[in-house]
Amino acid sequence: MNSPDARAVNGTDASSARIAELFNEQRQNIIRHTDRLFSWLMIFQWVFAVGVTFWLSPRAWAGVNSQIHPHVWLAIFLGGIITSVPVLLARTQPGKPLTRHTVAVGQMLMGALLIHLTGGRIETHFHVFCSLAILAFYRDWRVLISASVVVCLDHLLRGTFLPQSVYGVLSASIWRSLEHAGWVAFEVAFLIVSIRKSLGEMHLMAERQAGLEAVNENIEHNVAERTAELAQERLLLRTLIDNLPDSIYTKDSTGRKTMANPADLKNLRCKTEAEAVGKSDFDFFPKEIAERFWGDDQKVIQGEPVLNREEHFLDEAGQKCWLLTSKLPLRDEDGKIVGLMGIGRDITERKEADARLEEAHKRLLEVSRQAGMSEVATSVLHNVGNVLNSVNVSSSLISEKIKNSKVPNIAKAVALMRAHESDLANFLTQDPKGRQLLEYLANLAAHLTQEQADVLQETGSLANKIMHIKEIVAMQQNCARTSGVPESLSSVDLVEDAVRMNITSMERHHVKVVREYAEVPPILVEKHKVLQILVNLISNAKYACNHSGREDKQITLRVANGAGRIKISVTDNGVGIPGENLTRIFNHGFTTKKNGHGFGLHSGALAANELGGKLLAFSEGPDRGAIFTLELPVQKPTTNL
Amino acid sequence: MCIYPLWLLAIGVGIFVMLDYQNTRGSVGAIPEHWPSGTQLTLDTNRDTLLLFAHPQCPCTRASVEELNQLLAHCDGRVAAHVLFFKPGNFPPDWTRSDLWRSAAAIAGVTVQDDVDGALARRFGAETSGQVLLYNQLGQLLFRGGITAGRGHAGDNAGESAIIALAAGQNPDSVQTPVYGCSLLSETCSRPEAVK
Numbered sequence: 001m002n003s004p005d006a007r008a009v010n011g012t013d014a015s016s017a018r019i020a021e022l023f024n025e026q027r028q029n030i031i032r033h034t035d036r037l038f039s040w041l042m043i044f045q046w047v048f049a050v051g052v053t054f055w056l057s058p059r060a061w062a063g064v065n066s067q068i069h070p071h072v073w074l075a076i077f078l079g080g081i082i083t084s085v086p087v088l089l090a091r092t093q094p095g096k097p098l099t100r101h102t103v104a105v106g107q108m109l110m111g112a113l114l115i116h117l118t119g120g121r122i123e124t125h126f127h128v129f130c131s132l133a134i135l136a137f138y139r140d141w142r143v144l145i146s147a148s149v150v151v152c153l154d155h156l157l158r159g160t161f162l163p164q165s166v167y168g169v170l171s172a173s174i175w176r177s178l179e180h181a182g183w184v185a186f187e188v189a190f191l192i193v194s195i196r197k198s199l200g201e202m203h204l205m206a207e208r209q210a211g212l213e214a215v216n217e218n219i220e221h222n223v224a225e226r227t228a229e230l231a232q233e234r235l236l237l238r239t240l241i242d243n244l245p246d247s248i249y250t251k252d253s254t255g256r257k258t259m260a261n262p263a264d265l266k267n268l269r270c271k272t273e274a275e276a277v278g279k280s281d282f283d284f285f286p287k288e289i290a291e292r293f294w295g296d297d298q299k300v301i302q303g304e305p306v307l308n309r310e311e312h313f314l315d316e317a318g319q320k321c322w323l324l325t326s327k328l329p330l331r332d333e334d335g336k337i338v339g340l341m342g343i344g345r346d347i348t349e350r351k352e353a354d355a356r357l358e359e360a361h362k363r364l365l366e367v368s369r370q371a372g373m374s375e376v377a378t379s380v381l382h383n384v385g386n387v388l389n390s391v392n393v394s395s396s397l398i399s400e401k402i403k404n405s406k407v408p409n410i411a412k413a414v415a416l417m418r419a420h421e422s423d424l425a426n427f428l429t430q431d432p433k434g435r436q437l438l439e440y441l442a443n444l445a446a447h448l449t450q451e452q453a454d455v456l457q458e459t460g461s462l463a464n465k466i467m468h469i470k471e472i473v474a475m476q477q478n479c480a481r482t483s484g485v486p487e488s489l490s491s492v493d494l495v496e497d498a499v500r501m502n503i504t505s506m507e508r509h510h511v512k513v514v515r516e517y518a519e520v521p522p523i524l525v526e527k528h529k530v531l532q533i534l535v536n537l538i539s540n541a542k543y544a545c546n547h548s549g550r551e552d553k554q555i556t557l558r559v560a561n562g563a564g565r566i567k568i569s570v571t572d573n574g575v576g577i578p579g580e581n582l583t584r585i586f587n588h589g590f591t592t593k594k595n596g597h598g599f600g601l602h603s604g605a606l607a608a609n610e611l612g613g614k615l616l617a618f619s620e621g622p623d624r625g626a627i628f629t630l631e632l633p634v635q636k637p638t639t640n641l
Numbered sequence: 642m643c644i645y646p647l648w649l650l651a652i653g654v655g656i657f658v659m660l661d662y663q664n665t666r667g668s669v670g671a672i673p674e675h676w677p678s679g680t681q682l683t684l685d686t687n688r689d690t691l692l693l694f695a696h697p698q699c700p701c702t703r704a705s706v707e708e709l710n711q712l713l714a715h716c717d718g719r720v721a722a723h724v725l726f727f728k729p730g731n732f733p734p735d736w737t738r739s740d741l742w743r744s745a746a747a748i749a750g751v752t753v754q755d756d757v758d759g760a761l762a763r764r765f766g767a768e769t770s771g772q773v774l775l776y777n778q779l780g781q782l783l784f785r786g787g788i789t790a791g792r793g794h795a796g797d798n799a800g801e802s803a804i805i806a807l808a809a810g811q812n813p814d815s816v817q818t819p820v821y822g823c824s825l826l827s828e829t830c831s832r833p834e835a836v837k
Contacts (some may be wrong), residue, residue, distance in 0.1 A: 061823040063825065078655030119707075251816060
């Protein structure tokens with residue numbers, strides 16, 4: 001197994017190299033730190049040694065005379081020499097191997113000096129073992145070897161040449177030296193084990209740190225990328241904000257601008273953002289408008305957003321400008337509201353367009369109403385035309401009857417009788433012609449009586465038809481006269497009126513009308529609008545039936561209740577409506593009639609809407625008939641129109 | 642790099658001086674083989690008598706007192722010990738009452754006394770502080786020398802081992818050891834002298 005050093009050095013990939021770098025850096029820091037520690041420790045030891053000599057052996061005596069003890073000089077000079085070089089190296093060349101080995105040698109020599117200066121006290125020998133332990137701070141087992149070599153050399157040399165000075169005996173065995181060295185080796189062995197373990201832990205820490213650095217580097221890279229992206233996005237956002245036609249701004253909690261885009265600056269009559277930032281609406285708008293804006297701002301600051309608020313102000317030219325404004329609270333990371341952001345869209349043109357559109361809509365409604373009425377009028381005129389045809393027929397019949405009347409035969413009979421005036425009795429009784437004349441006169445009278453009855457009947461029919469025309473015209477006049485005035489009316493009566501306007505045409509085309517009327521309350525409506533719709537629906541139903549080619553043409557009229565609404569439906573079994581047409585059947589101009597205009601159903605739908613109701617169409621498809629339902633509220637609701 | 646040889650050389654010289662000083666033996670006078678008569682000291686006839694001559698201010702003798710303490714502990718009362726502190730006659734009594742005096746006096750079974758003007762030292766031929774003499778009950782000299790391995794150096798030493806052996810009735814390897822310490826009487830420290 002490789003040592004941590006080897007593992008660190010032998011790393012082949014970038015991670016291993018970084019681990020080795022971190023490991024060596026940490027180790028070098030420890031060595032430098034230990035160098036500094038020893039530099040101070042050795043100075044302290046030197047001072048201590050001098051102090052000890054002054055305390056224990058300040059003077060050497062000879063009887064009553066004394067002089068400075070040689071120990072003092074030894075402590076000062078030898079201690080100084082021993083201390084000098086290691087301290088110098090530790091200060092000037094920390095971290096170098098030679099420095100720590102010099103320190104180790106010096107430390108052991110200092111131990112020997114201290115042992116000597118303290119009279120060989122066994123306690124001072126602890127200095128050697130303590131020094132070894134402190135030298136282990138280097139986490140370099142070679143340093144311990146250097147120190148041990150010094151100790152062993154001292155014991156071997158003195159044990160050999162001056163055994164008394166080290167072992168207290170005049171002659172010492174080599175084994176005595178080995179025994180002392182053994183104790184040093186004992187400690188050093190465990191210190192080396194500890195050092196290797198410590199180095200292993202350092203390497204592990206270096207691995208972890210390298211791993212953390214790799215993660216951190218990755219995170220920093222991601223952060224940098226993200227920051228760049230954010231900057232790009234911020235630039236993009238700012239570009240968008242600056243180029244949007246909408247005014248976009250932010251304010252702080254006191255209502256002062258913190259950001260404004262060019263569109264907003266234009267509204268504020270500022271040329272640069274710096275002119276606007278830090279100012280409030282009171283600096284830009286009249287007091288009453290600024291107070292209104294400020295009130296909205298305060299609501300937003302309280303957490304109540306303002307959405308799609310239409311606001312107006314006067315521009316430089318004094319023209320009324322409209323803004324569609326939304327304001328939302330701005331929050332910090334803790335969710336606390338710190339300001340607001342606002343988006344204002346210039347809707348002045350839209351408002352003006354709306355006004356123009358509303359005017360056009362009103363005009364269109366009027367035109368549609370007129371168009372609808374025109375449809376009704378067309379229907380009325382159609383029916384009137386039909387009746388007039390009947391009137392014409394009746395008139396022709398009467399004329400034909402009168403033309404073919406037997407009345408001239410009476411004159412012939414009178415002439416014949418005048419020719420036989422003188423013997424009229426004989427002629428009537430004896431002459432064969434006379435006898436036939438009486439019979440002829442009797443038949444003629446009977447014929448003329450019948451003829452009179454027929455003419456009278458046709459005349460009565462003619463009168464009825466003329467009355468019908470009068471009623472239709474009167475109804476139309478009534479519709480036009482009551483236009484725009486809501487009335488409480490019976491739904492059934494309305495339906496029947498509409499039927500009457502179409503009945504001639506339906507009869508002529510043999511369309512059967514079925515009525516299914518439920519009891520419904522009266523409705524408050526404008527009569528002409530309802531009639532406009534119903535006449536149109538019935539007319540269309542008749543048209544659909546007429547073009548279906550079927551014999552059993554039938555229109556079913558229903559009046560029913562439905563959830564507060566009256567439902568009037570016109571159901572026919574005519575040509576039906578294709579599915580694709582159902583969605584556009586109410587569109588303006590859409591028609592399937594040859595001569596249609598596409599106004600009827602469109603104006604009917606509009607009229608239904610004006611009445612607060614709606615007009616619905618349903619058909620299962622071609623040749624499956626159709627159902628048109630007019631839903632009207634019982635009480636006329638308030639409408640925006 | 643040239644600093645290293647110089648540094649090691651200087652250290653070597655320093656160590657040499659240090660060892661030289663540590664191992665420089667003190668002078669020894671004419672030591673009587675038999676307990677001299679007419680001394681103020683009384684020979685103990687029941688056990689061996691040990692005499693330690695000491696200079697009260699000599700720091701080197703501190704190691705001798707410590708070794709004496711250990712030695713007597715090993716002898717277990719079989720030795721009567723006297724520590725004689727050199728005292729110049731014209732010096733105040735407290736000159737001898739140093740920490741060395743107090744350390745010696747604190748050892749059980751040790752008699753501590755002044756040796757005024759070194760009269761007893763001269764009588765017993767002691768010239769170096771730390772000189773130890775051991776006489777038996779009959780007044781015969783059993784041991785002479787120091788009980789430290791070097792000057793002021795505590796620890797195992799041949800003198801201490803010899804006295805312990807003698808007190809136990811055994812034969813020691815040596816009955817004479819060098820003395821390391823300050824000069825008791827002369828103006829300068831004792832000069833080297835061959836062991837007699």
